[in-house]
Amino acid sequence: MARRPAAEQHPTPTKRNCGTMPVHERMLRTDPDYARRRTQSENHHFEFRMRRAIVARTGVTRISVVVHVVSRTAAENISDAQIKSQIDVLNRDFRKTNPDINKIPQPFKNLAGDARIEFVLADKDPSGNPTNGITHKTTNVNGFTDDNKVKRASTGGTDAWPADKYLNIWVCQFSNNLLGYAQFPGGAAATDGVVILHSAFGTEGTAAAPFNLGRTATHEIGHWLNLRHIWGDDGNGCNGDDFITDTPNQASENTGKPVFPHISCNNAPSGDMFMNYMDYSDDDSMFMFTAGQIERMQACLDGDRASIGTQVATNAAIDVATLKFNEDSPTNPNIDLGTLKFSEDIPPPTLKFRDDPVTVKFRDDVPPTIKFRDDQVGPTVKFRDDATIKFRDDGSTQKFLDDASPTLKNRDDIKSPLADKPPAADVATGPGNDIQLPGPGPVINPGQRGAVPFVLSTPHHSMAWTQSFPQSAQAEMQSLAQQIGEIEAMLTEYVQAENAGQLTEEERTQANMLHQEYEALIAEYQRYAGL
Secondary structure: OOOOOOOOOOOOOOOOOOHHHHHHHHHHHHHHHHHHHHHHHHHHHHHHHHHHOOOOOOOOOEEEEEEEEOOOOOOOOOHHHHHHHHHHHHHHOOOOHHHHHHHHOOHHHHHHHOOEEEEEEEEEOOOOOOOOOOOEEOOOOOOEOOHHHHHHHHOOOOOOOOOOOOOEEEOOOOOOOOEEEOOOOOOOOHHEEEEEHHOOOOOOOOOOOOOOOHHHHHHHHHHHOOOOOOOOOOOOOOOOOOOOOOOOOOOOOOEEEOOOOOOOOOOOOOOOOOOOOOOOHHHHHEEOOOOHHHHHHHHHHHHOOOOOOEEEEEOOOOHHHHOOOOOOOOOOEEEEOOOOOOOOOOOOOOOOOOOOOOOOOOOOOOOEEEOOOOOOOOEEEEEEOOOOOOOEOOOOOOOOOOOOOOOOOOOOEEOOOHHHHHHHHOOOOOOOOOOOOOOEEEEEOOOOOOOOOHHHHHHHHOHHHHHOOOHHHHHHHHHHHHHHHHHHHHHHHHHHHHHHOOOOOOHHHHHHHHHHHHHHHHHHHHHHHHO
């Protein structure tokens, strides 16, 4: 029997580094189906947000986990106790029972929530045989990278269990400075799951400071449930987006042990939410998911990962994850996380979107704007006639003008002629090439049919990215146009209800929030167009 090497050759990194975004970008370039599935995923999250707490899953979702330990040395072959310590951490972090929850700074405390997700080691393998949910594999590989070789027996790793039934976690040694990486929803089942460095897994055994509290797995499973990095991965540009409305705008990742408040992107007074699990802080400096992040994870369980997990009842007095709160709650009378509205007498954290009063009010001095005409009967959602986007008001159905410049077709079944080759959308054209922004004539070719990819690249909200990846930017703009059209239709329904005297106060609140989202989408579109 061959002896295993005794020495540990790769020390634990001292700075958090996640490989999820490089994996994501590589898959966009190499897997056309992945880009289409990501489009569907983002569209589902958008629709889920619009439904406002109408969720398919109630109570707690309990997910079966299999941990694949792939080791070359005795130290890398971690114990069952170390694995169970990690499962315990996940259950505390995702249920908001972690003992360090009280360290959240006051401005952010009311945003933290219970994700209603629990994890348990599988008790049956794919064949129905009893198991403890742990596999062990001896490998000759000195260290793995983010190339997914650890996920295949043929390349020194272990094959995944069925991804529609199990969360696969691989624990191994990396040859670079990674702590872990995950695969976003929409990728191949054979590589679905997360990979964690053995010395950043759990709270005992080989777990080493500053990553010995199990938060690397919390972070990576957040990605697996469709969460993005909190700063939006835009390279310190203040233009990135994690697609969550209750996380502050943030310039870049925070590492180590930041001190509150850490200000960036004009987000004073509260600054960055560096204590969020989706930042890069040390394990002892991250404590929370927000209500908006929980909503996105629940949307993932409602869509991409609908087949995984079982529902169990919960006795929680307040069900944070469904984003429903009683207005007369004795514990939090001034804040309603369900609509992400903050009372004016409580200084809120800096958010991405302005907090307007709870009425259907539209400012005339902030472009783009929606104007409600008081002198006309019926639904009259009017839009500014400028050179950016033009709309026609045909009753309750809003359509993009065919004769406007630029012409944007509000259709999800057509795509750019170049979208037949999704990998090309993520190949830089070079700084000297001209960008093909919308102008006179069609932006898209009606003769080509198929889904437009919602290409999520990095940085995806800066003009520099737009100039380097014009085809991806064009696809993003088309997706934004589709979302804008959907919101217009919903706003029209609110106008009809208002004109008929049937709009409730709750619906006024929802309409106000919807208008804020509409303004944000228009602004985002204008950034792409350079307007």
